[in-house]
Amino acid sequence: MQLLWPIAIITFKEGIRNRSIYGISLLALLMLLANFVISGMVAQEVSKVAVDIALSAISFSGLLLVLFVGINLMAKDLDRKTIYMVMAKPISRSQYLIGKYIGVILLITVCMSLLSFFAAVSLLLIKFGHPTFFQRFSWLMVGLSFFFTTLMLILVAALSFLFSSFTSTSFLTFILTIISYIIGMSLNDVKALVEAPQSVGITVSPVTVKIVQAAYYVFPNLSLFDIKLQAAHGLPVPVTYVIGIVAYTMVYSVIVMTMACLIFRKKEFP
């Protein structure tokens, strides 16, 4: 732990000072600003629309954060050989990777807390303007949704670490991470579709079903983290579900990071 900390700190500092962060934050603020305009126009179900937009804005900005800052932190080390100075210290390759990951988790947590705060303020103002539509609105659910989004990003970041442990360019890591994100997001729907194709009147070959089922167990099921609907409608989420999501994130990240470490241990930096 004593050795992980210095790496985590410099990773965090390097990330938080990155100019892309300003761009991403600005984009998030613009989306939240647009929320005022849009919720002023819909004039019905304002709370649902406003919550949905605010949460989507946050998760989208968070994804940009992981893709453009998170991946870069790792990739630049390999591309530009900054890793030489780290590996010249009494630090093993696994410790390096884990320290780096802790730094990225720190970065995601801090940025998401900040963005969530802005989103909450925007919701508060909209609520103030349209009090009648916010009867079933629950702060708890909105907060939980922010939390789940953060967990999802931490999981996606772990995947990006796995990819960068075996790819040779950061571009490939970037592409693989996006693909995994898209698959992870749609997996639930696709699985439901191919397992009961008659409901929409299509036929699916058994091979496809097998492939989708295999993918279901390999890729993270990211739609589990999406509780925008519940948050928008003020529906409750059971405590066991929350515990399950936290456990899922932890177990999945640990497995992925272990694999990344095993690959990274054999890696050369010529």
Next chain:
Amino acid sequence: MISFASVSKEFKEGVAAKRVRALSNLTLEIERGQIFGFLGPNGAGKSTTIKILLNLIFPDSGRATIRGMDVCDKNVRRFVGYLPENPYFYDYLTAEELLWFGGKSSGMAKSAIVERSNLLLDKVQLLESRKRPLRTYSKGMVQRAGLALALIHNPDVVILDEPMSGLDPIGRKMVGDIILELKKEGKTVFFSSHILSDVERLCDRVGIIVGGQLRLTGCVAEILKGGDTLEDAFMREVHIAGLKEVR
């Protein structure tokens, strides 16, 4: 102190590309307290040798040890300082934070880090720019910061890959002075360089490597005794090796 026992390394670039034998059967011994200059034309295998010493790449065969410990043991690097060739550090960190990282990850106490980092930054003439992000540094300034980083934990073995490259005459003299100072403190220094006059002035022993093969090792005094300059010796070895082109 530093020892190579028939170390070989081959690079395979791409799937079908031909292999490059970057090092063949390197056997070399460097005593404690020695300043060893590593010479050779471009692509001779100097950086490869140094990267093996830092466990950045693994030898195909043979073994490299420092103080009797295999270099793949991470604890070796507690007493090793390293300056990569063309070093590149984090964009948004300052020199001060870079040295903090170097000290902290070597297990130094906070007060010791501050004291030593001020001393070293003063020595490499970066004390005034220590709070600026490294992104704003010139090439030579980055090189200087790298040198301070290599020395922050007061290592017994200092490995420098072309420490003078990119430095102005004052900077070159500064590096020379630092190396001589390290010698006075009884440290072992292993450095590669293309600047023969510096090597002649600083080193106890030199090794000349051409095409991955160590052609000559010897005391500087002995090589110079026959009336040869170091340049003569260098040219002769490259000529005998029959090197036509940089690989």
